[in-house]
Amino acid sequence: MNPTTYRTLDAAAIRALVAGLPAIASRLGGPPAQWRVREVSDGNLNNVFLVGGVKGEVCLKQALPHVRVDPTWKMPLDRTFFESEWLRAVQPLAPGLTTEFLHYDPELYVLIVESLSGHTVLRTALMQGARWPGVALRIGTFVAHASFGTSLLARPFEDVFTARRLFSANLALTRITLDLVLDDPYRDHPRNHWHDPALTPIVLDIRSSAATLLAVENLRRRFLSQPQALLHGDLHTGSIMSTADDTRVIDGEFAVYGPIGFDCGMFVGNLVLHYFATPDNAGRQATLHDIAAFWHSFHEEFLTLWTSHETPPPGTLRPLAYGPAARVARQRFMNEIMADTIGFAGVEIIRRIIGYAHTADFDIIADPRQRAACRAGALGFAYHVLEHLDEIRTMADFLRHLAEQGRAGLHEPR
Amino acid sequence: MNPTTYRTLDAAAIRALVAGLPAIASRLGGPPAQWRVREVSDGNLNNVFLVGGVKGEVCLKQALPHVRVDPTWKMPLDRTFFESEWLRAVQPLAPGLTTEFLHYDPELYVLIVESLSGHTVLRTALMQGARWPGVALRIGTFVAHASFGTSLLARPFEDVFTARRLFSANLALTRITLDLVLDDPYRDHPRNHWHDPALTPIVLDIRSSAATLLAVENLRRRFLSQPQALLHGDLHTGSIMSTADDTRVIDGEFAVYGPIGFDCGMFVGNLVLHYFATPDNAGRQATLHDIAAFWHSFHEEFLTLWTSHETPPPGTLRPLAYGPAARVARQRFMNEIMADTIGFAGVEIIRRIIGYAHTADFDIIADPRQRAACRAGALGFAYHVLEHLDEIRTMADFLRHLAEQGRAGLHEPR
Ligand SMILES: Nc1ncnc2c1ncn2[C@@H]1O[C@H](COP(=O)(O)OP(=O)(O)OP(=O)(O)O)[C@@H](O)[C@H]1O
Ligand SMILES: Nc1ncnc2c1ncn2[C@@H]1O[C@H](COP(=O)(O)OP(=O)(O)OP(=O)(O)O)[C@@H](O)[C@H]1O
Numbered sequence: 001m002n003p004t005t006y007r008t009l010d011a012a013a014i015r016a017l018v019a020g021l022p023a024i025a026s027r028l029g030g031p032p033a034q035w036r037v038r039e040v041s042d043g044n045l046n047n048v049f050l051v052g053g054v055k056g057e058v059c060l061k062q063a064l065p066h067v068r069v070d071p072t073w074k075m076p077l078d079r080t081f082f083e084s085e086w087l088r089a090v091q092p093l094a095p096g097l098t099t100e101f102l103h104y105d106p107e108l109y110v111l112i113v114e115s116l117s118g119h120t121v122l123r124t125a126l127m128q129g130a131r132w133p134g135v136a137l138r139i140g141t142f143v144a145h146a147s148f149g150t151s152l153l154a155r156p157f158e159d160v161f162t163a164r165r166l167f168s169a170n171l172a173l174t175r176i177t178l179d180l181v182l183d184d185p186y187r188d189h190p191r192n193h194w195h196d197p198a199l200t201p202i203v204l205d206i207r208s209s210a211a212t213l214l215a216v217e218n219l220r221r222r223f224l225s226q227p228q229a230l231l232h233g234d235l236h237t238g239s240i241m242s243t244a245d246d247t248r249v250i251d252g253e254f255a256v257y258g259p260i261g262f263d264c265g266m267f268v269g270n271l272v273l274h275y276f277a278t279p280d281n282a283g284r285q286a287t288l289h290d291i292a293a294f295w296h297s298f299h300e301e302f303l304t305l306w307t308s309h310e311t312p313p314p315g316t317l318r319p320l321a322y323g324p325a326a327r328v329a330r331q332r333f334m335n336e337i338m339a340d341t342i343g344f345a346g347v348e349i350i351r352r353i354i355g356y357a358h359t360a361d362f363d364i365i366a367d368p369r370q371r372a373a374c375r376a377g378a379l380g381f382a383y384h385v386l387e388h389l390d391e392i393r394t395m396a397d398f399l400r401h402l403a404e405q406g407r408a409g410l411h412e413p414r
Numbered sequence: 415m416n417p418t419t420y421r422t423l424d425a426a427a428i429r430a431l432v433a434g435l436p437a438i439a440s441r442l443g444g445p446p447a448q449w450r451v452r453e454v455s456d457g458n459l460n461n462v463f464l465v466g467g468v469k470g471e472v473c474l475k476q477a478l479p480h481v482r483v484d485p486t487w488k489m490p491l492d493r494t495f496f497e498s499e500w501l502r503a504v505q506p507l508a509p510g511l512t513t514e515f516l517h518y519d520p521e522l523y524v525l526i527v528e529s530l531s532g533h534t535v536l537r538t539a540l541m542q543g544a545r546w547p548g549v550a551l552r553i554g555t556f557v558a559h560a561s562f563g564t565s566l567l568a569r570p571f572e573d574v575f576t577a578r579r580l581f582s583a584n585l586a587l588t589r590i591t592l593d594l595v596l597d598d599p600y601r602d603h604p605r606n607h608w609h610d611p612a613l614t615p616i617v618l619d620i621r622s623s624a625a626t627l628l629a630v631e632n633l634r635r636r637f638l639s640q641p642q643a644l645l646h647g648d649l650h651t652g653s654i655m656s657t658a659d660d661t662r663v664i665d666g667e668f669a670v671y672g673p674i675g676f677d678c679g680m681f682v683g684n685l686v687l688h689y690f691a692t693p694d695n696a697g698r699q700a701t702l703h704d705i706a707a708f709w710h711s712f713h714e715e716f717l718t719l720w721t722s723h724e725t726p727p728p729g730t731l732r733p734l735a736y737g738p739a740a741r742v743a744r745q746r747f748m749n750e751i752m753a754d755t756i757g758f759a760g761v762e763i764i765r766r767i768i769g770y771a772h773t774a775d776f777d778i779i780a781d782p783r784q785r786a787a788c789r790a791g792a793l794g795f796a797y798h799v800l801e802h803l804d805e806i807r808t809m810a811d812f813l814r815h816l817a818e819q820g821r822a823g824l825h826e827p828r
Contacts, residue, residue: 157592157638161582168575178571178730186734213735214743221731224571225642316592317635320600321627329628 005107006077008047009062011037017110018051018058024102024112029055042121043238043251044069044357045079050115057115058102075172077109079253082170084111086252089163089230093149097142098249116248119241126237126274127364129283130244136290138247139240139267140297147229147260148305157316164227164257173254177233181351182220186213191356196372202379203354206386215386219343226340227257235266236348237274238359261340264298268341269348269382270359275406276378277361284406288399295341295395299334306330335393342398343389349382381405419521420491422461423476425451431524432465432472438516438526443469456535457652457665458483458771459493464529471529472516489586491523493667496584498525500666503577503644507563511556512663530662533655540651540688541778543697544658550704552661553654553681554711561643561674562719571730578641578671587668591647595765596634600627605770610786616793617768620800629800633757640754641671649680650762651688652773675754678712682755683762683796684773689820690792691775698820702813709755709809713748720744749807756812757803763796795819 009017018024019032028035028051036052040059045068049060063080067073084104091098099113120128122135152160168174184191186207194203206212232239233254241248268291275287307330319326352359353375365371381402385392392398423431432438433446442449444467454473455462459482463474477494481487498518505512513527534542536549566574582588598605600621608617620626646653647668655662682705689701721744733740766773767789779785795816799806806812 152635152638158585158589160638161585161588165579165582168579171572171575174575175572210735210737210739214739217731217734217743221566224566224574224730226639227641228639316638317631320631321624323624325624325628329631 006065006109008064009060009108009110011049014049014051014060017105017108018060018112021103021112024058027056027058027102028053041068045075045253050117052115052117057117059099059113059115061111061113063109079170079173080104080109080111081106082167082173082255083251083253085166086230086232086255087111087113089150089255090146090232090249090252094142094145094249097138097145097247098252113250116241116250119243119246119248121238122240122242122247123237123270123274123360125242127277127361131286132242132244133286133290133293134245135240135242135247136271136294137297139235139249140294140299141301142247142249143232143235143260143263143267144298144301144305146232147263148302150230150257151228151260152315152317153306154315160257160316163230167230167256168227170254170256173233174256177223177254177256178220180356181347182216182223185347185351185355186216192354193356194354194375196368196375198372198376199354199379202376202383206350206379206383209383209387211388212383212386215343215389216347219340219347222259222340223262223344224258226259228260229257231256231258231260231263232266233258233262235263236270236359237267238270259337259340259344261337261342262344264295264337264341265344265346266348267294269345269352270361272345272349272381272402273352273359273361273378275402276374276381277364279365288403291402292395292399295338299338302337303330303334338395339389339393341395342385342392345398346382346386346389349378350386353379353382377405420479420523422478423474423522423524425463428463428465428474431519431522432474432526435517435526438472441470441472441516442467455482459489459667464531466529466531471531473513473527473529475525475527477523493584493587494518494523494525495520496581496587496669497665497667499580500644500646500669501525501527503564503669504560504646504663504666508556508559508663511552511559511661512666527664530655530664533657533660533662535652536654536656536661537651537684537688537774539656541691541775545700546656546658547700547704547707548659549654549656549661550685550708551711553649553663554708554713555715556661556663557646557649557674557677557681558712558715558719560646561677562716564644564671565642565674566729566731567720568729574671574730577644581644581670582641584668584670587647588670591637591668592634594770595761596630596637599761599765599769600630606768607770608768608789610782610789612786612790613768613793616790616797620764620793620797623797623801625802626797626800629757629803630761633754633761636673636754637676637758638672640673642674643671645670645672645674645677646680647672647676649677650684650773651681652684673751673754673758675751675756676758678709678751678755679758679760680762681708683759683766684775686759686763686795686816687766687773687775687792689816690788690795691778693779702817705816706809706813709752713752716751717744717748752809753803753807755809756799756806759812760796760799760803763792764800767793767796791819 014037015032015035030053038050040050041048047062051058051060063077066075087101091101103112148154232252233256239251241250271287271291275284278284362371362375428451429446429449450466452464454464461476465472465474477491480489501515505515517526562568646666647670653665655664685701685705689698692698776785776789779788
């Protein structure tokens with residue numbers, strides 16, 4: 001933090017800041033005094049505002065020196081820098097699937113992007129019953145392009161090492177992922193919480209299952225030691241805004257190089273949470289389809305990028321061999337991503353139910369006993385997945401288990 | 415390079431430089447004018463001098479703006495910075511197994527370390543028939559301590575990410591490894607060369623074997639994408655100086671985070687080169703024992719570091735689970751290192767016979783036909799190993815194949 005210039009901006013200060021940025025000011029139109037400034041912060045970490053004029057609107061995000069919802073939890077401001085770098089890296093790779101980058105202020109830690117005022121946060125849309133089959137497909141496309149394009153398959157290793165260096169300075173947010181996703185839930189920690197006593201026996205089972213704990217150890221190692229591609233790092237359904245036809249990934253402040261299956265797993269895990277929160281069978285079926293569609297689209301597009309070139313891709317890892325053996329090798333790589341996807345989906349589900357940061361999905365269930373049962377179903381499913389990770393070898397296996405546990409309802413602690 | 419201060423030092427300039435460093439000057443003893451300055455450069459890259467006084471001697475290494483043996487091949491000076499950072503990182507982890515760090519000059523790119531004037535470069539000693547069974551054991555210890563101590567098992571991830579950032583700027587030397595070890599030999603490239611026509615059919619076999627090329631692709635990916643620990647990066651028998659009782663690893667300028675099996679494989683590969691260059695059976699048996707001893711010592715010491723603590727190791731990857739399942743998981747990790755070791759040994763052997771930088775090992779064979787046959791034996795062995803990497807599952811398998819091909823002599827191209 002530069003103490004001489006950083007200050008938390010209010011509506012007047014935002015107006016003044018944007019007024020000094022001619023390209024953005026003219027995008028809004030009209031005199032600054034008439035711009036509407038609306039706070040829309042609903043996440044845990046940052047202040048977010050929409051600034052609208054007669055012609056257009058932009059979205060302004062500013063880091064606070066602490067967690068927005070907990071001022072005692074200090075946090076470095078530079079997370080907005082990493083979000084801005086993430087956006088600049090992936091926007092050209094996945095056109096139309098992120099917001100447009102407009103401005104970054106390194107002293108105020110302010111990022112300005114296009115406003116998505118007609119879009120809804122995907123988690124909210126799902127809770128309202130939206131059925132948008134295109135979203136999962138587009139997120140598959142997004143992950144395929146963003147990960148392939150920042151990997152050694154597409155770029156000389158010098159570029160990749162340089163990008164890794166930049167994002168591996170994102171220590172504070174990587175620490176949060178490690179602690180909240182891959183550590184706290186597996187031990188007694190004051191940040192964990194759950195209200196429903198029905199969950200406690202499952203939590204105790206999870207914490208005493210050697211197979212589960214070893215799976216988590218392995219995922220932790222992979223998260224920190226497989227810098228395959230630039231990850232979004234927090235690709236849950238709250239980091240996606242969408243309409244039926246247009247889907248955007250936002251909020252890349254957790255960006256870090258890591259295993260591609262981490263992003264896939266976050267997204268799948270959050271669809272599974274929605275699945276267990278959905279009361280009706282038709283809704284659940286739709287979510288099963290979304291997960292399958294996401295994986296299929298990611299898998300196909302990634303392989304297409306890898307193989308469709310007349311000439312080999314320009315990265316350091318250009319192929320040396322072709323033909324059937326090369327196909328097998330590529331499939332092995334995709335299977336590794338799939339295994340990571342399944343594993344990271346498991347830990348994401350668990351931490352969203354018993355860790356620090358829960359999700360709203362289950363709030364649509366009015367009856368507390370039914371809500372507890374649905375949470376227990378999700379938690380038991382994730383436990384089952386992590387405990388049997390070696391046996392769940394394909395996305396089809398994963399979906400079959402999900403459909404079964406979804407039918408079975410309440411988890412019976414073993 | 416800072417053009418105002420960098421200059422290539424001659425004997426007089428070295429004397430003046432050291433005279434200005436009181437701690438080192440007093441270590442040498444006597445007036446600077448009486449210090450002996452001897453050039454001992456024998457590597458490809460840098461100028462190396464020994465500076466001796468009445469009391470003691472030091473070794474001074476200076477980077478040149480090009481490859482020492484090829485002034486047209488330009489090279490950044492900062493490789494000495496990375497060697498110095500490597501030494502500072504590993505010296506405390508593996509006491510007595512490196513040289514002592516004495517001084518680094520960031521403008522002249524000069525590193526000063528203790529002199530090992532009683533020691534011989536291991537490759538030379540082996541060629542002279544030295545039988546020092548302790549060396550391989552000590553190198554096993556070295557790799558175990560240096561790699562464990564710089565890994566996520568021993569250190570918080572913040573430290574590891576910060577160290578990775580530093581060493582991932584070592585782009586020029588990492589590019590050399592990539593090109594010379596993992597790329598050139600597998601295609602037509604002017605840097606490749608071999609005199610013996612007996613080798614040509616094996617080279618053509620290697621380049622048309624899909625299994626071999628895919629193994630190389632995979633090793634390339636692993637080299638760049640498995641930052642498990644700080645590697646030496648060039649751990650051949652020319653980077654080790656030894657007596658019968660005292661062994662030191664030198665020349666860490668290729669240091670980078672990577673797969674631990676890379677260092678193991680470089681060392682094993684160079685022992686295999688010596689094995690095929692050795693005329694008598696007793697000498698070959700001794701080398702087989704050295705390889706086995708190296709692996710055993712590395713493996714045991716690494717596991718001891720991982721498990722011997724009363725409390726878990728302090729790294730981010732502290733264990734979550736204990737007992738038999740944890741033992742299996744650790745063994746899986748060690749097996750991964752073993753597979754890397756075998757693979758990287760294979761590519762190291764190949765590049766040392768058909769690539770840019772050959773080794774002197776085979777020079778002890780006077781008869782050109784026998785020399786060619788021995789080289790062909792080594793090349794054929796490495797080819798066999800890479801082609802059957804999936805079947806060679808243990809170091810014992812590897813040694814059995816080595817003993818067999820060592821007996822069989824000339825490789826019959828398939
Ligand atoms: N480009 C945009 N256009 C319109 N609204 C947006 C835009 N970006 C974010 N928002 C709104 O602001 C909210 C917070 O944004 P964002 O998720 O980036 O903040 P955050 O504090 O980093 O959240 P988290 O705690 O989840 O990391 C979003 O949920 C959304 O409602
Ligand atoms: N500390 C030392 N004491 C005595 N002699 C040394 C010492 N360090 C290096 N030497 C001698 O100098 C030679 C070159 O040193 P070194 O291998 O570090 O140089 P290099 O130019 O980086 O070689 P390479 O091309 O193999 O990377 C060694 O082979 C050895 O003979």
